[in-house]
Amino acid sequence: MIKKKKLVLYFSVYGTSKIIAEMIAKKTGADLVEIKPVKPYDSNREHYDALAAYAKQEHDKNLRPEILNEIDIDKYETIFIGYPMWWYTMPMIMYTFFDSYDLFGKTIVPFNAHMGSGDGGTYKTIRELEPNATILEGLPLEMSDIENHKIESHISEWLKKIS
Ligand SMILES: Cc1cc2nc3c(=O)[nH]c(=O)nc-3n(C[C@H](O)[C@H](O)[C@H](O)COP(=O)(O)O)c2cc1C
Numbered sequence: 001m002i003k004k005k006k007l008v009l010y011f012s013v014y015g016t017s018k019i020i021a022e023m024i025a026k027k028t029g030a031d032l033v034e035i036k037p038v039k040p041y042d043s044n045r046e047h048y049d050a051l052a053a054y055a056k057q058e059h060d061k062n063l064r065p066e067i068l069n070e071i072d073i074d075k076y077e078t079i080f081i082g083y084p085m086w087w088y089t090m091p092m093i094m095y096t097f098f099d100s101y102d103l104f105g106k107t108i109v110p111f112n113a114h115m116g117s118g119d120g121g122t123y124k125t126i127r128e129l130e131p132n133a134t135i136l137e138g139l140p141l142e143m144s145d146i147e148n149h150k151i152e153s154h155i156s157e158w159l160k161k162i163s
Contacts, residue, residue, distance in 0.1 A: 002150075005075055006030035011052070011093055015039045016113040016146040017082045020139075023155050024080050024111070031076075036051040037093055038066040059087045062089040064096040071101065080116035081126070085114035090122050091130065092162040098126070115144060136162045 008030045010021035020036070025032040058065060073079060084160050090112075095103050108130060110123050118141040127135045139158045141151050 004077060006078045007073065007076040008032045008080040008082070009035060009071065009097075009103065010034040010080075011037075011091060011097075012046060012082075013043050014084070014143075015034075015043070015105070016141075016143050017084050017111075019146050020111055020141055020155070021080070021082050022150065023080075023145060023152060024159070027155065028080075030078075030080065032098075033069075033071055035071070035093060036068040038068045038149075040073060053098055053113070055086045055091065058092040059089065062090050063078040064099060065091075067093060067100070069161055071097075073101055073103070073106070076106070078109065080109045080111060081101070082111040085112055085117045085120050085122070088117055088120045090127065093131075098129045103130045105132065106130075107134045107136060109136045112138070112140050113143055114140055115143050 003125040008021045008025040010017050011034070012021070021032060021070065024030065037163065040158050045089055108126060110119070110126055112119055114120065119138055123135065123138040137158070141154065145151050
């Protein structure tokens with residue numbers, strides 16, 4: 001069940017996870033916070049190959065890219081957490097987040113943007129990383145559906161289901 005004090009936390013480079021995050025925040029009245037990297041990623045889609053190669057290195061080396069902003073999670077009971085699929089898992093900066101913050105007793109609601117991988121098993125990974133949190137059913141959304149404004153009803157139905 002979604003409890004009262006809500007935060008939507010997201011990481012996004014091309015802006016689609018951000019669109020989902022903003023919609024969830026608007027519909028639920030949650031606060032909205034972006035996970036910002038110390039070293040920004042190239043959001044120019046014409047440079048996709050370079051970003052893909054860079055992200056693959058981070059993944060293969062199991063790196064933990066630094067987060068720039070301090071995120072105040074203490075006052076929240078429910079935290080929606082969103083990210084894009086990168087190399088069949090979460091971007092490594094999400095692992096930085098799960099490593100650095102104590103989510104004991106929190107209710108976590110994952111969501112993600114993707115281009116075919118769905119959640120890629122990441123909701124299960126989050127359950128494994130955070131055994132002391134309650135993880136609700138997540139919502140994977142396809143990039144083109146997000147950009148073609150086809151997601152609002154999906155988000156509404158999902159929110160209704162998990163409320
Ligand atoms: C480095 C990189 C790796 C990606 N790997 C996957 C993947 O494994 N599976 C998938 O479905 N989509 C993959 N994608 C597509 C993104 O998940 C998709 O473009 C998403 O909408 C981007 O989210 P954002 O706009 O919030 O950054 C990848 C994109 C990038 C840039």
